[in-house]
Amino acid sequence: MDDLGERTEAPTPKALATAREKGQVPKSQDLSGAVLMLGGVIALMVLAPMIGEMFERILRTMLDGDISVDQLSTASIKATSMLAMYEVFRVMLPVLLIVMVVAYASQFMQVGFLISADPIMPKFSKLSPIGGIKRIYGKKGLAKAIINTLKLTLLIIVSILVIRSQIDTISTLPMLTALMATTAILRMVVMIAFILIVILLMLAVIDYIFQRWQHMQENKMTKQQVKDERRTMEGDPQLKGKRMQMAREIIMQQMAHQVPQADVIVTNPTHFSVAIKYDSEGMGAPKVTVKGADLMAFRIRQIARNHNIPIVERPPLARALYWGVKAGQEISAEHYEAVAELLAYVYRLGGKAHKKKNQLETVTHIQSQ
Numbered sequence: 001m002d003d004l005g006e007r008t009e010a011p012t013p014k015a016l017a018t019a020r021e022k023g024q025v026p027k028s029q030d031l032s033g034a035v036l037m038l039g040g041v042i043a044l045m046v047l048a049p050m051i052g053e054m055f056e057r058i059l060r061t062m063l064d065g066d067i068s069v070d071q072l073s074t075a076s077i078k079a080t081s082m083l084a085m086y087e088v089f090r091v092m093l094p095v096l097l098i099v100m101v102v103a104y105a106s107q108f109m110q111v112g113f114l115i116s117a118d119p120i121m122p123k124f125s126k127l128s129p130i131g132g133i134k135r136i137y138g139k140k141g142l143a144k145a146i147i148n149t150l151k152l153t154l155l156i157i158v159s160i161l162v163i164r165s166q167i168d169t170i171s172t173l174p175m176l177t178a179l180m181a182t183t184a185i186l187r188m189v190v191m192i193a194f195i196l197i198v199i200l201l202m203l204a205v206i207d208y209i210f211q212r213w214q215h216m217q218e219n220k221m222t223k224q225q226v227k228d229e230r231r232t233m234e235g236d237p238q239l240k241g242k243r244m245q246m247a248r249e250i251i252m253q254q255m256a257h258q259v260p261q262a263d264v265i266v267t268n269p270t271h272f273s274v275a276i277k278y279d280s281e282g283m284g285a286p287k288v289t290v291k292g293a294d295l296m297a298f299r300i301r302q303i304a305r306n307h308n309i310p311i312v313e314r315p316p317l318a319r320a321l322y323w324g325v326k327a328g329q330e331i332s333a334e335h336y337e338a339v340a341e342l343l344a345y346v347y348r349l350g351g352k353a354h355k356k357k358n359q360l361e362t363v364t365h366i367q368s369q
Contacts, residue, residue, distance in 0.1 A: 007220035012229055019219055025111040026215035030151075031204035032106045034197055039102025041193045043095040044186065054087045110208070151203060155196055162192045252299070258290040259300055260307040264346045269313040272322040273297035275304070276331075278343060285330040286339050291322050310346045317342070 011019075019025070163170075166188050173181045221229075259265070262275035263286075272293055278286035292300050304311055317338050325331055331339055 007222055009221045009223055009226050011216060011219035011221055012226065014229055015219055015221060015225075019215075024215070024219075026208070026212040027107075027110050028204055028208035028211050030200065030207045031110065032103070034200035034204040035106035036099060036103050037193065037200065038197050040095065040099050041190055041197065043098040045190055047091065047094060049183075050091050054091045151200075154199065158195060158199060159192055162195055163188075166191075251296070255290050255292070255296075255300060255303060259303040259309065262289055262304070262309055264342060265300060265304045265309055265311045266314045266318045266321065266342060267297070267301065267311060268315050268318045268322075271297060272318045273300040273304075274318055274321045274325075275300060275309075276321075276339060276342070278339075283330065285336065286343065287330045288321055288325045288327055290327050291325075293322065310349065312342060312346065314338070314342060 169184060169188065173184060176184065259275050262277045264276050265273055266276060267273050272291070273296070274291040275289045276286050277283075277289045290300065301311055303309075317335070320335060321331065325335075
């Protein structure tokens with residue numbers, strides 16, 4: 001039952017972002033391991049000649065020297081060991097650097113840039129022996145153990161088959177020089193590694209898809225959680241409705257006050273209504289006192305009719321004023337001529353002789369500027 005908290009809803013972007021902040025992201029350790037192995041093998045292939053030469057120098061120093069067993073001393077053994085360590089470090093350092101870069105890249109490809117301290121914070125549930133036993137021997141732990149065992153078995157079988165196919169090469173190793181033997185061994189290791197990596201990558205892709213699916217399942221939400229989140233982000237619908245109602249009432253009050261004072265209402269004729277007022281004594285140019293679209297436009301026309309305010313259809317002018325002039329602002333110069341003509345027309349219809357004379361002269365003056 002949804003009321004009892006059954007998680008049936010897909011996680012919202014906010015829920016997934018919250019999980020990400022806690023370090024809970026879909027990630028496949030198998031994919032990271034496979035990519036890491038691939039990087040290591042590529043590094044070994046690139047540096048194979050250098051590694052072969054390194055082993056040859058070490059073996060030659062240890063086996064082909066003129067020092068007899070009786071002449072061996074602590075100093076000579078120490079010098080040989082230091083040389084070997086230096087050679088290994090010099091050759092393996094680029095390999096380690098490449099592996100580190102590949103390891104970071106594999107993580108970045110899966111989860112992007114993410115820094116979260118939550119996973120490493122001490123939690124009692126992680127320290128609980130009972131919780132640990134449940135994680136190991138629970139359904140997830142048991143399934144993971146079975147899958148890992150099957151993967152390991154598959155890799156061992158493949159490795160044995162590859163090694164058996166190279167038995168002739170292995171049998172000739174004692175007859176080769178140190179450099180040739182080292183190179184042959186490295187080639188076999190790389191070949192085996194590549195075959196295993198291909199298998200691991202295929203299994204890792206499947207695991208990554210499963211991890212993403214499991215992540216979405218674990219973060220599913222109840223219907224109530226979705227409602228609560230929406231209420232938190234958008235506000236309580238009832239309060240939001242009340243605020244919108246109050247805003248509409250305020251606009252209506254402004255319209256009821258501004259429209260009766262307008263000189264003319266210019267319309268689209270149905271979609272837009274714009275109230276224009278001009279007073280030569282207090283205004284530099286005609287002003288848009290109030291404007292509206294659709295229902296608001298209808299309400300403006302309704303109030304205008306109740307107060308005998310002229311309503312004139314001028315679709316291009318109505319659209320231009322609605323989109324180009326804010327309520328309470330004077331019109332721009334590009335609309336002077338059209339508005340002057342409109343006011344002159346209205347004044348003639350209304351027979352406002354004294355008002356017409358003063359205002360029309362001012363509007364005509366505006367038009368000529």
